[in-house]
Amino acid sequence: MFRAMTSIIKVEKLSKRYASGFQALDDVDLSIGKGEIFALLGPNGAGKTTLISTICGIVRPTGGTVSVGGHDIIRDYRAARAMIGLVPQELTTDSFESVWATVSFSRGLFGKAPNPALIEQILKDLSLWDKKDAKIMTLSGGMKRRVMIAKALSHEPDILFLDEPTAGVDVELRRDMWALVRRLRDNGATIILTTHYIEEAEEMADRVGVISKGRIILVEDKAELMRKLGRKRLTVELQAPVAAVPDSLAAFDLALADGGNALVYSYDSQAERTGITALLQGLSDAGLRLKDLQTEQSSLEEIFVNLVSTR
Template sequence: MDAVISIKGLEKTYASGLKALKPVDLDIARGEIFALLGPNGAGKTTMISIICGIVRPSAGTVTVDGFDIGRDYRQTRRRIGLVPQELHTDSFETVWATVSFSRGLFGYAPNPAHIEKVLRDLSLWDKRKAKIMELSGGMKRRVMIAKALSHEPEILFLDEPTAGVDVELRRDMWELVRRLRQSGVTIILTTHYIEEAEEMADRVGVINKGELILVEEKNELMKKLGKKELTLELAEPLAAVPAELGDWALTLAGDGHQLTYSYDGQAERTGIPSLLSRMRDLGIAFKDLQTRQSSLEDIFVSLVHEERSAA
């Protein structure tokens, strides 16, 4: 893997004694979309802040495109764009001025054509002369994204970027993320909207209590941990699951009208046909059937619950 970010033994303990990050090892591939999931206080923002040079680590190393975040601060920071959770910008500046100023902070020459493109992509062009204080919360969020993209970063961090924003902005943002990814930009996002990670991410990391408990390709994670269920709506209720169907570990619900079979990918090819055939032999008819697969949210909740129980 061509790692654009490499994290080794990263730790953070605050002066209060709070251990926000336990030793973390993680490589993020160039050009991927990596989703970092975890409950509030899990350490997501701390880890992002360290990589972006905002918070000093207690131990460990982080390199960005081969440059150390401590020794080569300017080199690493120029490669990174950050959209933080909080809205921080000068209320009395215009949209154009604040986005242009952000580009200058990284030592880049003015590029009005690039700033215009960013503002148009984020539906901010009509607001370019408006002061920040005149904008709605959703528009201010768009400005934060524009500032992060002003210096054409190779890596973009999105820390809870769609929390509390309208559906239109969320849709525009994910369309922009897709275009950035196609151009080679690496995207790292944290989100509470797990369906967004499920749709967008290539890989998923789950962090809880400062510990990275899992890193997995999203599709592999869904295959390994995503349970599938077949629910049959029976024509006539059953008082109990017949002993002849014991091989399928079925459950009965809905006053005997619903028969549910939990299975994996292998059973999908073999178990279901044999189950339906056996039911037909026993004269058990059904009126309808439906299938369901665990979502990424189901998997996330299960992993965090297991990790808490083990602790």
């Protein structure tokens, strides 16, 4: 289980209200640790992009404070922004420039001295090296997404924001990105990921935050979240079918399955030890003989949908 030692991003009482009156962020508190992978989940319009844009200094907050590496994003904007690499949802590149020129120029924007060896390594890590001289306009959508990531990494940021980075890209790029994110984290970078592909959060994140209607409703270690909120299902395959659940097992709220050849028991982690032991004893007492047992745990997606739907 991940435990961040030092906070690199601190968000306190952050709010953003647009001129239209829409409250995009409402009293958000959030601390992100140095070297962690943090997944920010939420439905469309929940405030994910607004929160990221505010931390990156693109959107000016209505109230509250944000610091990045100890630098206030308003009073010390340049120092804070220099620590951040941002991969936005939208593809925004100079179509007529080459891949090499675009990525090298991005490094220069942050006042960094040229470093051809670094740019070469980034392009190779993203499978872009053979496209280094190609014009951006000639690339596929997936390749353009890789260029956006290369641009964000060009100035060697301590923090990388990935805002829906794999939306509309192929499986190969998604796997390449997962591998790259892990390498960056292993080298000390902090990764903040927003995604609609919840399997990405389940695959990569150390912690998960859920935002809904501009408010952070939960922040938890991924493993702890699964333990607390994830439900499990035990399917008991029987040697002989039953027409109904025996009355003696009514307390377990079992469901018949497979034409009476199986019983399904749903439980949470708190009831795991005592519940299963008692159920197995109850099955034996009822004279039911077991053929097989199978367990299945709720996915992070199921947990997320349940959290948002109850708010």
